[in-house]
Amino acid sequence: MRQIRALRIAAVAAGIALMATGCGATGKSSTDGASSGAPAGPLTGLQIMVPNTAGGGYDTTARVAAKVLEDEKIATNPEVFNLAGAGGTVGLARIVNEKGNGDLTMLMGLGVVGASYTNKSESKLTATTPLARLIEEPGAIMVNKDSPYKTIDDLVTAWKADPGSISVGGGSSPGGPDHLLPMQLAGALGIDATKVNFVSYDGGGDLLPAILGNKVGFAASGAGEYLKQIESGAVRVLATSGEKRLDGVDAPTLKESNIDLVFTNWRGIVAPPGITDADKAKLIAALEKMHGTAAWKEALKTNSWSDAFITGATFESFLAEQDKRVADVLTKLGLA
Secondary structure, three states: OOOOEEEOOOOOOOOOOOOOOOOOOOOOOOOOOHHHHOOOOOEEOOEEEEOOOOOOHHHHHHHHHHHHHHHOOOEEOOEEEEOOOHHHHHHHHHHHHOOOOOOEEEEEEHHHHHHHHHOOOOOOHHHOEEEEEEEEEEEEEEEEOOOOOOOHHHHHHHHHHOHHHOEEEEOOOOOOHHHHHHHHHHHHHOOOHHHOEEEEOOOHHHHHHHHHOOOOOEEEEEHHHHHHHHHHOOEEEEEEOOOOOOOOOOOOEOOOOOOOOOOEEEEEEEEOOOOOHHHHHHHHHHHHHHHOOHHHHHHHHHOOOEEEEEEHHHHHHHHHHHHHHHHHHHHHOOOO
């Protein structure tokens, strides 16, 4: 089911960066010895819950991970299932309430962190068992192929002239990456964010039809979720928000376009609270094995994801820091 909410809110300083930096070297793991309990054979009974709709970034990441785990015989018949709702907090409540369940995991990221506050969820990610941060990716500013905006300059000119007349679609709730990106972009451009018309969709799977159907003026989301449509020409990328251009995407970065903004999103995986040390060790060991495979490296390239792998206490500290930052930002915006 699609949830759409039009929001007109003020953004805080454009320099707020919720990026996965300073919390461990990309591509390295820190399990603090947790992997010593690595299973002799493949995991059985593994479930990966996706807290939003099919077709979005969490869903894609979970299904790619499950395929690699199965193909590489790291896990036997891992199950991926969707439990969408309230920006991911329905799934978050489920994972928190499954205390001690060593077979259940949840794919999550920055969007769920924000939604836990804006939806006034009693469940928080800090109550889960952090396993691993998997990837990060820049955002993309995208339009339908028939859009009058052919370049980022075209869009900026029109947006500055009348911000409220151009709706901005994002596949996350307020406080999530697809919301923070256009709000920070508005700040970088000197646009009054109270006039920005942000429309929230419950995941990329719901946002895509809105882009294809010209229901939004432009969209802000991760390009990896729309690569097929980008390659076919149905979706046009005007700019990306990383430090460097995305491989396979013919679009400049915001910085190349003289817009002083860099923004990246991240995704990871957590387990319920109260699982045993042995179960935690097995899950982290399986993810470490997956990360080391050629198949996973190819998946990173195919989906335009950047390797951001950290585990154990390092990921736990990162998640706590991200939770605090998001809470602080949303409190300033009056949304938490």
